[in-house]
Amino acid sequence: AQTVTQSQPEMSVQEAETVTLSCTYDTSESDYYLFWYKQPPSRQMILVIRQEAYKQQNATENRFSVNFQKAAKSFSLKISDSQLGDAAMYFCAYRSARRREDSNYQLIWGAGTKLIIKP
Amino acid sequence: DSGVTQTPKHLITATGQRVTLRCSPRSGDLSVYWYQQSLDQGLQFLIQYYNGEERAKGNILERFSAQQFPDLHSELNLSSLELGDSALYFCASSGTGASPLHFGNGTRLTVT
Numbered sequence: 001a002q003t004v005t006q007s008q009p010e011m012s013v014q015e016a017e018t019v020t021l022s023c024t025y026d027t028s029e030s031d032y033y034l035f036w037y038k039q040p041p042s043r044q045m046i047l048v049i050r051q052e053a054y055k056q057q058n059a060t061e062n063r064f065s066v067n068f069q070k071a072a073k074s075f076s077l078k079i080s081d082s083q084l085g086d087a088a089m090y091f092c093a094y095r096s097a098r099r100r101e102d103s104n105y106q107l108i109w110g111a112g113t114k115l116i117i118k119p
Numbered sequence: 120d121s122g123v124t125q126t127p128k129h130l131i132t133a134t135g136q137r138v139t140l141r142c143s144p145r146s147g148d149l150s151v152y153w154y155q156q157s158l159d160q161g162l163q164f165l166i167q168y169y170n171g172e173e174r175a176k177g178n179i180l181e182r183f184s185a186q187q188f189p190d191l192h193s194e195l196n197l198s199s200l201e202l203g204d205s206a207l208y209f210c211a212s213s214g215t216g217a218s219p220l221h222f223g224n225g226t227r228l229t230v231t
Protein backbone atom coordinates (compact mmCIF):
# COMPACT_ATOMS: atom_id res chain seq x y z
CA ALA A 1 0.00 0.00 0.00
CA GLN A 2 1.14 3.50 -0.72
CA THR A 3 2.09 5.86 2.09
CA VAL A 4 2.93 9.54 2.26
CA THR A 5 5.16 11.02 4.95
CA GLN A 6 5.61 14.64 5.90
CA SER A 7 8.33 14.65 8.53
CA GLN A 8 8.04 18.31 9.50
CA PRO A 9 5.01 18.98 11.70
CA GLU A 10 5.83 22.70 11.70
CA MET A 11 8.09 25.07 9.81
CA SER A 12 8.66 28.79 10.10
CA VAL A 13 10.16 31.28 7.69
CA GLN A 14 10.80 34.99 7.61
CA GLU A 15 8.60 36.94 5.25
CA ALA A 16 10.18 37.29 1.77
CA GLU A 17 12.50 34.34 2.31
CA THR A 18 12.36 30.87 0.81
CA VAL A 19 11.19 27.73 2.56
CA THR A 20 11.08 24.08 1.52
CA LEU A 21 8.55 21.58 2.81
CA SER A 22 9.44 17.91 2.62
CA CYS A 23 7.35 15.01 1.45
CA THR A 24 8.36 11.42 0.83
CA TYR A 25 6.20 8.58 -0.36
CA ASP A 26 6.36 4.87 -0.79
CA THR A 27 4.94 3.07 -3.80
CA SER A 28 5.70 0.19 -6.10
CA GLU A 29 3.95 1.88 -9.00
CA SER A 30 5.75 3.72 -11.74
CA ASP A 31 2.97 6.01 -12.85
CA TYR A 32 1.21 8.28 -10.42
CA TYR A 33 0.41 11.87 -9.54
CA LEU A 34 1.54 13.99 -6.64
CA PHE A 35 -0.18 17.06 -5.23
CA TRP A 36 0.36 19.79 -2.69
CA TYR A 37 -2.72 21.26 -1.04
CA LYS A 38 -2.84 24.28 1.21
CA GLN A 39 -5.28 24.81 4.08
CA PRO A 40 -5.18 28.37 5.44
CA PRO A 41 -6.88 29.38 8.71
CA SER A 42 -10.15 29.69 6.79
CA ARG A 43 -9.82 25.87 6.47
CA GLN A 44 -10.51 25.81 2.76
CA MET A 45 -8.54 23.11 0.93
CA ILE A 46 -6.76 24.70 -2.01
CA LEU A 47 -4.76 22.90 -4.68
CA VAL A 48 -1.30 24.47 -4.89
CA ILE A 49 0.53 22.37 -7.45
CA ARG A 50 0.58 18.94 -9.03
CA GLN A 51 3.17 16.73 -10.68
CA GLU A 52 2.81 13.79 -13.05
CA ALA A 53 5.38 11.13 -12.28
CA TYR A 54 6.16 10.51 -15.93
CA LYS A 55 7.28 14.13 -16.36
CA GLN A 56 10.88 14.82 -15.46
CA GLN A 57 10.39 18.55 -15.41
CA ASN A 58 9.49 19.96 -12.02
CA ALA A 59 6.13 21.69 -11.83
CA THR A 60 6.03 25.41 -11.12
CA GLU A 61 3.15 27.73 -10.24
CA ASN A 62 4.32 31.30 -9.71
CA ARG A 63 6.22 31.34 -6.38
CA PHE A 64 5.58 27.65 -5.77
CA SER A 65 7.76 24.97 -7.27
CA VAL A 66 8.51 21.34 -6.54
CA ASN A 67 11.65 19.27 -6.45
CA PHE A 68 10.52 15.88 -7.68
CA GLN A 69 13.06 13.10 -7.19
CA LYS A 70 11.39 9.96 -8.48
CA ALA A 71 14.17 7.54 -7.60
CA ALA A 72 14.33 8.89 -4.06
CA LYS A 73 10.51 9.07 -3.88
CA SER A 74 10.73 12.64 -2.70
CA PHE A 75 8.41 15.52 -3.58
CA SER A 76 9.33 18.73 -1.78
CA LEU A 77 7.57 22.07 -2.13
CA LYS A 78 9.56 25.27 -2.37
CA ILE A 79 7.89 28.57 -1.63
CA SER A 80 9.86 31.60 -2.76
CA ASP A 81 9.40 35.16 -1.51
CA SER A 82 7.15 33.93 1.33
CA GLN A 83 4.16 36.10 2.06
CA LEU A 84 1.95 36.36 5.12
CA GLY A 85 -0.88 34.83 3.11
CA ASP A 86 1.17 31.65 2.68
CA ALA A 87 0.66 30.78 6.33
CA ALA A 88 -1.28 27.53 6.29
CA MET A 89 -1.19 23.78 6.72
CA TYR A 90 0.33 22.15 3.68
CA PHE A 91 -0.63 18.61 2.74
CA CYS A 92 1.18 16.36 0.31
CA ALA A 93 -0.92 13.74 -1.49
CA TYR A 94 -0.41 10.76 -3.82
CA ARG A 95 -2.73 9.31 -6.40
CA SER A 96 -2.24 6.23 -8.53
CA ALA A 97 -2.44 6.69 -12.28
CA ARG A 98 -3.28 3.05 -12.84
CA ARG A 99 -6.61 2.63 -14.56
CA ARG A 100 -8.78 0.97 -11.99
CA GLU A 101 -11.83 -1.13 -12.60
CA ASP A 102 -13.38 0.14 -9.41
CA SER A 103 -12.84 3.76 -10.48
CA ASN A 104 -11.27 4.45 -7.11
CA TYR A 105 -9.07 7.48 -7.56
CA GLN A 106 -8.79 8.54 -3.98
CA LEU A 107 -5.73 10.32 -2.66
CA ILE A 108 -3.29 9.12 -0.05
CA TRP A 109 -2.53 12.01 2.29
CA GLY A 110 0.41 13.07 4.42
CA ALA A 111 -0.18 14.36 7.94
CA GLY A 112 0.54 17.96 7.00
CA THR A 113 3.10 20.65 7.80
CA LYS A 114 2.09 23.85 9.50
CA LEU A 115 3.87 26.80 7.91
CA ILE A 116 4.32 29.95 9.98
CA ILE A 117 5.37 33.19 8.32
CA LYS A 118 7.25 35.63 10.53
CA PRO A 119 6.71 39.30 9.59
CA ASP B 120 -13.93 29.04 -6.52
CA SER B 121 -13.45 25.27 -6.79
CA GLY B 122 -16.87 24.68 -8.34
CA VAL B 123 -17.84 22.29 -5.54
CA THR B 124 -20.78 23.49 -3.46
CA GLN B 125 -21.47 22.32 0.05
CA THR B 126 -24.45 23.20 2.18
CA PRO B 127 -24.98 24.20 4.87
CA LYS B 128 -21.83 26.05 5.92
CA HIS B 129 -22.54 25.59 9.59
CA LEU B 130 -24.67 23.19 11.58
CA ILE B 131 -25.25 23.20 15.30
CA THR B 132 -27.23 20.34 16.72
CA ALA B 133 -27.65 18.26 19.85
CA THR B 134 -26.39 14.81 20.68
CA GLY B 135 -28.59 12.04 19.41
CA GLN B 136 -29.84 14.03 16.45
CA ARG B 137 -29.51 13.35 12.73
CA VAL B 138 -28.24 15.74 10.06
CA THR B 139 -27.75 15.69 6.32
CA LEU B 140 -24.89 17.39 4.54
CA ARG B 141 -25.20 18.12 0.86
CA CYS B 142 -22.61 18.37 -1.90
CA SER B 143 -22.82 19.37 -5.56
CA PRO B 144 -19.71 18.36 -7.51
CA ARG B 145 -18.01 20.35 -10.22
CA SER B 146 -19.66 20.11 -13.58
CA GLY B 147 -18.52 16.94 -15.33
CA ASP B 148 -16.95 15.30 -12.27
CA LEU B 149 -18.32 11.83 -11.60
CA SER B 150 -16.48 11.08 -8.37
CA VAL B 151 -17.47 12.51 -5.02
CA TYR B 152 -15.46 12.04 -1.85
CA TRP B 153 -16.36 12.78 1.75
CA TYR B 154 -13.75 13.64 4.35
CA GLN B 155 -13.89 14.43 8.05
CA GLN B 156 -11.41 16.80 9.65
CA SER B 157 -11.40 17.27 13.40
CA LEU B 158 -9.65 20.25 14.97
CA ASP B 159 -5.91 20.30 14.19
CA GLN B 160 -6.12 16.92 12.51
CA GLY B 161 -5.54 15.73 8.98
CA LEU B 162 -8.19 14.59 6.60
CA GLN B 163 -9.94 11.33 7.35
CA PHE B 164 -11.40 9.69 4.28
CA LEU B 165 -14.96 8.55 4.79
CA ILE B 166 -16.38 7.35 1.50
CA GLN B 167 -16.25 7.75 -2.27
CA TYR B 168 -18.95 7.51 -4.90
CA TYR B 169 -18.48 7.26 -8.62
CA ASN B 170 -21.40 7.91 -10.92
CA GLY B 171 -23.91 6.89 -8.31
CA GLU B 172 -22.15 3.83 -6.97
CA GLU B 173 -20.05 3.40 -3.86
CA ARG B 174 -16.40 2.85 -4.82
CA ALA B 175 -14.38 3.04 -1.64
CA LYS B 176 -14.96 3.15 2.06
CA GLY B 177 -12.66 4.58 4.66
CA ASN B 178 -13.13 4.98 8.37
CA ILE B 179 -16.82 5.67 8.16
CA LEU B 180 -18.90 4.87 11.20
CA GLU B 181 -22.01 2.72 10.89
CA ARG B 182 -24.00 5.73 12.11
CA PHE B 183 -22.95 7.55 8.96
CA SER B 184 -24.19 6.86 5.47
CA ALA B 185 -23.98 8.53 2.11
CA GLN B 186 -25.41 8.34 -1.37
CA GLN B 187 -24.92 9.89 -4.76
CA PHE B 188 -27.98 10.72 -6.79
CA PRO B 189 -28.54 10.49 -10.57
CA ASP B 190 -27.80 14.21 -10.93
CA LEU B 191 -24.46 13.42 -9.20
CA HIS B 192 -25.03 15.45 -6.09
CA SER B 193 -24.28 13.62 -2.89
CA GLU B 194 -25.55 13.61 0.65
CA LEU B 195 -23.83 12.51 3.83
CA ASN B 196 -26.17 11.47 6.62
CA LEU B 197 -24.94 11.49 10.19
CA SER B 198 -27.18 9.99 12.83
CA SER B 199 -27.17 9.43 16.60
CA LEU B 200 -24.70 12.26 16.78
CA GLU B 201 -22.09 12.35 19.50
CA LEU B 202 -19.91 15.17 20.76
CA GLY B 203 -16.93 13.60 19.01
CA ASP B 204 -18.61 13.98 15.65
CA SER B 205 -18.02 17.71 15.81
CA ALA B 206 -15.73 18.42 12.89
CA LEU B 207 -15.37 19.99 9.50
CA TYR B 208 -16.81 17.78 6.78
CA PHE B 209 -15.45 18.23 3.31
CA CYS B 210 -16.81 17.10 0.01
CA ALA B 211 -14.48 16.87 -2.97
CA SER B 212 -15.02 15.90 -6.57
CA SER B 213 -12.76 14.78 -9.36
CA GLY B 214 -12.60 13.40 -12.82
CA THR B 215 -10.30 10.53 -13.65
CA GLY B 216 -6.60 10.13 -14.23
CA ALA B 217 -4.58 13.25 -13.56
CA SER B 218 -7.55 15.21 -12.34
CA PRO B 219 -6.93 16.46 -8.80
CA LEU B 220 -9.59 16.61 -6.11
CA HIS B 221 -11.39 19.90 -5.88
CA PHE B 222 -12.79 20.66 -2.47
CA GLY B 223 -15.88 22.45 -1.31
CA ASN B 224 -15.63 24.94 1.54
CA GLY B 225 -16.79 22.37 4.05
CA THR B 226 -19.62 22.09 6.53
CA ARG B 227 -18.71 22.86 10.10
CA LEU B 228 -20.72 20.59 12.39
CA THR B 229 -20.97 21.34 16.07
CA VAL B 230 -22.66 18.80 18.31
CA THR B 231 -23.63 20.14 21.74
